[in-house]
Amino acid sequence: MAYTSERPPRAESSDDLRARIPGWGVDLDPKDRPSVPKLRIQEDRTGAHWEFPERQEEKWPRERSTEHKFLTPVFGTSCPPHGISGAMRRFAYRKYSEARAAHWLLLLAADRVDAGEQHLRSLLTTRPDNPITQTGVRSEVFAHGISARIGRKRADVRHHPLDPIIVAAPWVVAAGLVVKTVRSVRRRRR
Amino acid sequence: MRAMVYRGPYKVRVEEKDVPVVEHPNDAIVRVTLAAICGSDLHLYHGMMPDTRVGMTFGHEFIGVVEDVGSSVVNLKRGDRVMVPFNIFCGTCWFCARGLYSNCHNVNPNATAVGGIYGYSHTCGGYDGGQAEYVRVPFADVGPTVIPEWMDDEDAVMLTDALATGYFGAQLGDIVEGDVVVVFGAGPVGLFAAKSAWLMGAGRVIVIDHLEYRLAKARTFAHAETYNFTEYDDIVVHMKKITDHLGADVAIDAVGAEADGNLTQHVTAAKLKLQGGSPVALNWAIDSVRKGGTISVMGAYGPMFSAVKFGDALNKGLTLRMNQCPVKRQWPRLFEHIRNGYLKPSDIVTHRIPLEHIAEGYHIFSAKLDDCIKPLIVPSGT
DSSP states (O other): OTTSSSOOOOSSOHHHHHHHSTTTTTTOSGGGOTTOSSSOOOTTGGGOOOSSOOOOOOSSOOOOOTTSSSOOSSOOOSSOOOHHHHHHHHHHHHHOOTTOHHHHHHHHHHHHHHHHHHHHHHTTSSSOOOHHHHTTTTHHHHTTTTTTTTTSOOSGGGTTTHHHHHHHHHHHHHHHHHHHHHHHHHHHHO | OEEEEEEETTEEEEEEOOOOOOOSTTOEEEEEEEEEOOTTHHHHHTTOSTTOOTTOOOOSEEEEEEEEEOTTOOSOOTTOEEEEOSEEOOSOSHHHHTTOGGGOSSSOTTOSSSOEEBTSTGGGTOBOOSSBSEEEESSTTTSOEEOOTTSOHHHHHHHTTHHHHHHHHHHHTTOOTTOEEEEEOOSHHHHHHHHHHHHTTOSEEEEEESOHHHHHHHHHHSOOEEEEGGGSSOHHHHHHHHTTTSOEEEEEEOOOTBOOSOHHHHIIIIITOOSSSBOHHHHHHHHHEEEEEEEEEOSOOOSSOOOOOHHHHHHTTOEEEEOOOOHHHHHHHHHHHHHTTSOOGGGGOOEEEEGGGHHHHHHHHHTTOTTOSOEEEEOTTO
16 A cells, blocks of 8 residues: 555466466567657658758748748648638747747637638528538437436537537627618617 | 638638649649548647638548659659658658658748648648648658558558657657556546556556547547546646556656646637647646656647746656657557557547538537547548
């Protein structure tokens, strides 16, 4: 026990465990563990045949961390920045390093603005956002949403009611702002 | 092509997108034959990871067939059936040269603190992922491996992240013969970490969660002793009681940013995004492990600050070890373990969902409906 030098006795011996559990102890020797030691020169370079990779073409000014010396030779090209959210993202990358909370908070804020921009844009298309199909909430019916939660001693059930609020809140706020603006304009005209 | 597309927190849909093209001489284009939703995808889905852009395709666990290769690719050819590690890495930077593929410095312009990951926000490089019919695979000579003939597709896709990460997590625990190992979280990574702890000689493996069906799986699949933390006033005290008040030798956090067990922590992190993650499981790990013990963190956290009990970790003289798993480094040994029958990763797969129904797949996995442990995504036409 903790209050004396003796280690608490084991419930099962190594021989018992080896007999009960397939593969017990096959990686007992750290030499058999692929990530031991942490830093180990990889002689095969895992297939790489360059000292420094060729550079991918930069088709638009690619945002990058101020902690990098230069644009990395390879990078993702999904979703170039655009609109207000794009301006916020470019500013966050240009102005603040990864060490600054402002960097991450701005990027999080830009994510919310991006969602708003894209939702509004979708209303002008033949396929507007649909919160019913896109949230997958219909699965509550065929995947036993009620019985999965009731009487299951689940800790997460307490905050599940917040999820629809998170999804709906931006729409409710936006609708409120529209109503308020329309009323304000009408009042001024009178 | 058809691809999953993020539309904002809690919303995804399938859209028609352009088939990706070779953008670098060492790119490959892979036709996805099987993908998976990872627990860490839920952090993106819930809007927790900074710079997750509307329009991005998620998915860092996938296998497929090579459709096209760039001019400098020599190790793969069209038609090869390949498994792709979730890490994108160059193979030659300071970090890759030393085996830290997950920390590659040549693939992520957006951040130096994390490498490149498929479909995991611009914070991880801005690459589209594999929950689609096709995906661009950079450094095709370095990352992907041809799937051995004898390996099942479902085992192969589990090797691209979940199994490798769980196995890596057990290694970071520096387990010695007879150690008491406690794993927080009975999701895919926790189950694999528990199973791997035995391979490394653990004397006792304990798994903690609040989902009974997952704890049942931990008992049968990972031979673990299990406890539901909702049944105890204080799971840390219970852990002390069942370890003769010494504490576990090793604790593995296989939960990460959306941990339950403390409503304030969960809401501030997962709902209000005021923390990089809810560190409930990590704090329990710190408090449950014995003084001088080791914590291995496999759960994913965002780059922002989190309310971690660092003072306890200091005062207890703990060793905290963590990283994103360098997947390919684990593969040769894991191939042996699967072939020898010590591991059967596809045993934890519970759902096989057509790509067209991925919105339902995300909701089922996120809300833990239908006893979901691991959902696979089957692209159209596969």
